[in-house]
Amino acid sequence: MMDHRIEQDGISPTMLTRTEFPGALESTYLSSCMRGLMPASGRKALDRHLDSLVTGRTDKAGLFDLMEETRSRFAGLVNADPDEIAFTKNVSEGLNIIAASMPWQAGDNVVVTLGLEHPNNVFPWLNQKERTGIEVRIVPERDGHIDIDAMIAAIDDKTRLVTMPTVTFSPGFRADTRKIGAFCRERDIFLLVDAVQSVGVLNCDVQDMIVDGFAVSTQKGLCGLYGMGFLYCRRDWADRMTPAYLARFGVDLGGGASEAATATLGYDLMPGARRFDLGNYNYPAAAVVHESLGILADIGMAEVERHVTSLSCAFADRMLALGLPVMGGPSGPHLASIVSIGHLAEGHDSTSDSDIQALSDHLTAHDVIHSIRRGMMRFAFHIYNTTADIDRVESLVRDWQSSRS
């Protein structure tokens, strides 16, 4: 068994990067909020799967075992029961599964902070407004933060669902779900979170977070491929929901029934979130994320979160000390894995702020892989980053500053 424990900060290359994330040594990779680096063991598992397709020796029963093991690993990661986990394509599909399967009633409303949501958690609600006539209640943001008290104030006896990101895609601040979760739970209101900027980097426990739905994709903190996601739906809610789409894997034909077995008119839905599974799965993506989930479990998510946030906090403070406009100011509990630098504005992949754009270009030219979202540079940390990455960015920023003075 490989030793996946994280060594002390500042030791680079770590055992982890040498064995699993060699990509982290090739550049200064600060972009897990866009795509996590794929681990070497994930690549090997993917190769094995592709080889089986090339030779025609695919073991279908083995693939089903892989899916169930992956489901259990993800359930373990977020402290859920495997029956509460469905496989999806991405965050968008997870959110839409809930949106389309909710038993909406006339006059229902949904509460959402549209201004801080990724568009993929905006359109599902605008679509349901068109389709079912629900009201979409828009809560204003507060300086880049989700305003939990304002969201609670927007809830009334017609609110059926509240949705929010656990960490925004930009500027990347955390939103604590527990207060609003407890409020919603008492009133049987569904709390649905887009957790893709938390999963794999923060210690997410769906019980402790008091959420009913938790949608993620695998290409960011879970270091997997595009085109696969997970949806947690709390058993008590899932059992009351009729899926908008239904196919073989969502139907309970008994344990021994074959993949191609069918029912006549009467059928039972699978228990919990399994009813949302449809047909064949994204097996290549599952082969990869199965490995990453194993690595994360070996390290332990509490340790992953400690490592990631100690780096993001140190980075925020050191960039601030260099005089850069760190969104949110000094480090604090608002930080997750992402640190944004600049001013909130329009701008995806580029910004009209010429200083920020020039610094971003300088860092890109020196192989610091990062992104620009909402006009700001966005840097994100994961288990394969170390303080050496921060040292390198600091020194590049100093060079850039002295070249301009």
Ligand SMILES: Cc1ncc(COP(=O)(O)O)c(C=O)c1O
């Ligand atoms: C908060 C957030 N939600 C959703 C997405 C993407 O959604 P999907 O997985 O559906 O492409 C991203 C980033 O791509 C994101 O940062």
